[in-house]
Amino acid sequence: MDWKKYVFVLIITIAIFATSFYISAYFNNKRTAEMRAIENKISLDLLSSETQFSLLSEASCKDIGKASVLSTEINTLAEKLSYMEEKFGKLNEEVLDLKKYYSLLEIKDYLLMKRVSAKCGVTPTSMLYFYSNAGDCALCEQTGYVLTYLTQQHPQIRVYSFDYNIDLSAVKTLIAMFKIKNTLPAVVIGEDVHYGVSDLAGFEKAIPTLKDLEKQKAAEKPAEVKK
Amino acid sequence: MDFNVSQAIIYILMFISLYFEIFLLVTFFEGTKKITENDDSGIDYKTVTIFVPCFNEEKTVIATIESLLDLDYPKDKLSIFVIDDGSTDGTWNVVQQFKNNPQIFLFKKENGGKWTALNLGLQHAQSELVGCLDADSFVDKCALKNIVKRFADKNVMAVTPAIRVHNPRTLIQIMQKAEYTLSMFIRFVFALLGSIFIAPGPFSIFKKEVFDKLGSYRHAHNTEDLEIALRMQTHGMKIDNAHDAFVYTVTPRTVRLLFRQRLRWIHGFLENMLDYRRLLFKKRHGNLSLFILPAAIISIFSALYFATVIVHHIIMTMIQKISEFSAINFKFNFQNWAIDWFYLHTESLFVLSVVLGALTISLILMGKYLADRKISFSKDVLFFILFYSFLAPWWLAKAVYNTLLSRKTAWR
Numbered sequence: 001m002d003w004k005k006y007v008f009v010l011i012i013t014i015a016i017f018a019t020s021f022y023i024s025a026y027f028n029n030k031r032t033a034e035m036r037a038i039e040n041k042i043s044l045d046l047l048s049s050e051t052q053f054s055l056l057s058e059a060s061c062k063d064i065g066k067a068s069v070l071s072t073e074i075n076t077l078a079e080k081l082s083y084m085e086e087k088f089g090k091l092n093e094e095v096l097d098l099k100k101y102y103s104l105l106e107i108k109d110y111l112l113m114k115r116v117s118a119k120c121g122v123t124p125t126s127m128l129y130f131y132s133n134a135g136d137c138a139l140c141e142q143t144g145y146v147l148t149y150l151t152q153q154h155p156q157i158r159v160y161s162f163d164y165n166i167d168l169s170a171v172k173t174l175i176a177m178f179k180i181k182n183t184l185p186a187v188v189i190g191e192d193v194h195y196g197v198s199d200l201a202g203f204e205k206a207i208p209t210l211k212d213l214e215k216q217k218a219a220e221k222p223a224e225v226k227k
Numbered sequence: 228m229d230f231n232v233s234q235a236i237i238y239i240l241m242f243i244s245l246y247f248e249i250f251l252l253v254t255f256f257e258g259t260k261k262i263t264e265n266d267d268s269g270i271d272y273k274t275v276t277i278f279v280p281c282f283n284e285e286k287t288v289i290a291t292i293e294s295l296l297d298l299d300y301p302k303d304k305l306s307i308f309v310i311d312d313g314s315t316d317g318t319w320n321v322v323q324q325f326k327n328n329p330q331i332f333l334f335k336k337e338n339g340g341k342w343t344a345l346n347l348g349l350q351h352a353q354s355e356l357v358g359c360l361d362a363d364s365f366v367d368k369c370a371l372k373n374i375v376k377r378f379a380d381k382n383v384m385a386v387t388p389a390i391r392v393h394n395p396r397t398l399i400q401i402m403q404k405a406e407y408t409l410s411m412f413i414r415f416v417f418a419l420l421g422s423i424f425i426a427p428g429p430f431s432i433f434k435k436e437v438f439d440k441l442g443s444y445r446h447a448h449n450t451e452d453l454e455i456a457l458r459m460q461t462h463g464m465k466i467d468n469a470h471d472a473f474v475y476t477v478t479p480r481t482v483r484l485l486f487r488q489r490l491r492w493i494h495g496f497l498e499n500m501l502d503y504r505r506l507l508f509k510k511r512h513g514n515l516s517l518f519i520l521p522a523a524i525i526s527i528f529s530a531l532y533f534a535t536v537i538v539h540h541i542i543m544t545m546i547q548k549i550s551e552f553s554a555i556n557f558k559f560n561f562q563n564w565a566i567d568w569f570y571l572h573t574e575s576l577f578v579l580s581v582v583l584g585a586l587t588i589s590l591i592l593m594g595k596y597l598a599d600r601k602i603s604f605s606k607d608v609l610f611f612i613l614f615y616s617f618l619a620p621w622w623l624a625k626a627v628y629n630t631l632l633s634r635k636t637a638w639r
Contacts, residue, residue, distance in 0.1 A: 001514060001517065005250070005253060005254070005257075006250075008253065009246060009249050009250045010246065012249050013242060013249055016249075016579070017242065017245070017575075017579070019578075020575040020578035020579045020582065023573060023575070024573055024574055024575040026573075027571070027573035028573070031569055080569055083569070141547070141550075142550055142554045143554075145551040145554055145555070149555045149558070199553075199554045200554065200555050200556050201556075
């Protein structure tokens with residue numbers, strides 16, 4: 001038996017294993033860096049909007065509306081965060097850190113939009129969504145999927161999603177404010193809290209303006225050219 | 228990253244699989260000099276008897292015999308025993324056309340299985356070498372000459388050929404073409420390691436003294452070719468491989484037929500391993516005992532484990548997708564399909580799977596090089612990649628099940 005060959009092959013195999021772990025770690029770091037970059041950008045935009053709002057109290061509602069932050073970027077961030085959570089695990093410290101920051105950004109945007117709507121008299125279709133991934137919410141995944149679908153179909157819908165169990169005082173305050181019970185999923189629309197809504201029909205019932213948005217969307221589509 | 232027992236098992240099995248494939252590749256590159264060795268001068272043309280056991284082979288047996296008669300080998304040194312193992316079709320009638328050929332001897336017996344037909348041949352053979360050619364296989368003109376050359380090494384007691392698929396037509400046969408190419412590579416490397424543990428039915432040639440010393444063929448769970456090789460290894464007899472001795476065999480055309488054949492092979496392997504468990508982990512039996520056989524056993528269970536994990540993953544994903552689509556009234560959401568590098572699979576397990584897949588393909592390509600001295604990626608390799616890993620777990624699972632319950636498998 002050629003023991004040297006056995007050892008040589010062992011070294012090659014370990015090297016391939018180590019390389020695979022390195023490649024994985026490299027891309028994970030790149031992902032985290034991208035997440036941080038998106039969060040920083042949103043944070044900057046938020047700060048800019050708040051500053052603009054404070055400076056130009058006489059600014060036209062049109063201008064403020066344009067400056068609002070909750071763009072598709074925050075939805076993209078949510079999707080990426082959810083992906084990272086799935087891949088690295090919900091207990092991963094990096095993921096938890098990113099999630100806390102994301103939750104804070106959401107609350108800030110939510111407050112800013114409340115001020116904008118009070119000033120301009122518009123009622124944006126926004127909702128607070130409380131979920132849990134601690135294994136005690138069978139419908140949360142489905143509800144999350146419906147909400148993703150809704151925001152993709154109607155970018156003007158603002159969904160602020162929060163992990164019910166996150167260790168963040170700001171989120172705990174929000175839960176206390178709306179008296180959210182631990183029977184998730186829970187969705188706050190206006191001042192009403194809806195529990196267990198997990199399909200499209202349920203959301204259509206809970207958000208009366210959804211049908212108007214559908215009609216608006218249909219009207220925006222270019223008319224077919226008759227030949 | 229959450230790390231659980233299932234992942235730990237996957238990593239361990241991945242490591243073993245990777246180690247095994249790299250080991251084969253390193254051994255192959257060590258032995259490349261052997262590939263081009265081709266010295267026809269001074270061949271000691273030994274006397275050879277080839278047994279052609281047949282059971283209902285009226286359609287192919289004539290071509291099989293004619294391929295033997297066409298061998299580039301001295302006619303006075305080659306005898307052919309056609310042994311009809313109680314055929315119920317016209318096999319006995321069609322072989323009568325050779326009754327006056329001085330090289331051919333016809334035998335007829337009651338049906339008792341291939342091993343009994345071979346033993347009848349052994350009783351009558353007087354030659355230095357003996358071998359078998361299944362009645363659905365055909366030999367290349369130079370096959371016997373290239374095999375006999377290997378007996379120049381006095382320690383060699385048997386030589387296995389390079390088996391190729393005869394005229395592959397169906398998708399299943401084309402897929403098997405790549406599989407046989409891989410087997411060609413593996414047999415070449417196993418020979419370098421002194422670890423061949425199957426002497427395939429089609430045209431493995433033995434010194435007659437092997438049977439004189441070890442006894443005749445046994446039923447051996449319908450895998451007598453595996454058992455005889457294991458018996459030889461137990462007695463320290465060397466088995467070589469002639470990678471340039473081509474034999475063409477008819478392979479199963481359909482999934483059902485392939486399943487039955489593989490079930491017999493794998494079940495036979497497991498049963499014989501139980502019978503020859505004393506061969507395992509004994510230093511005196513070298514690579515075969517300490518590495519090749521344990522790796523072959525592990526490969527069966529790791530293939531089953533990977534298949535279970537993948538099937539579970541597919542089922543769970545389908546359930547999730549159906550529940551998601553039902554939640555949005557089955558409306559397709561194309562916006563989800565945008566490509567973003569962020570979502571690319573870069574987990575270490577995925578990277579390792581890609582490396583493992585690439586290594587498997589490279590082993591097949593090395594087999595192609597061995598056979599044809601050229602490397603080409605053809606559709607047989609593609610079909611092998613696409614279908615084989617989905618089919619193999621079925622017969623592996625059934626073979627393990629049958630072994631656990633001591634169930635017998637049928638020849639056909």
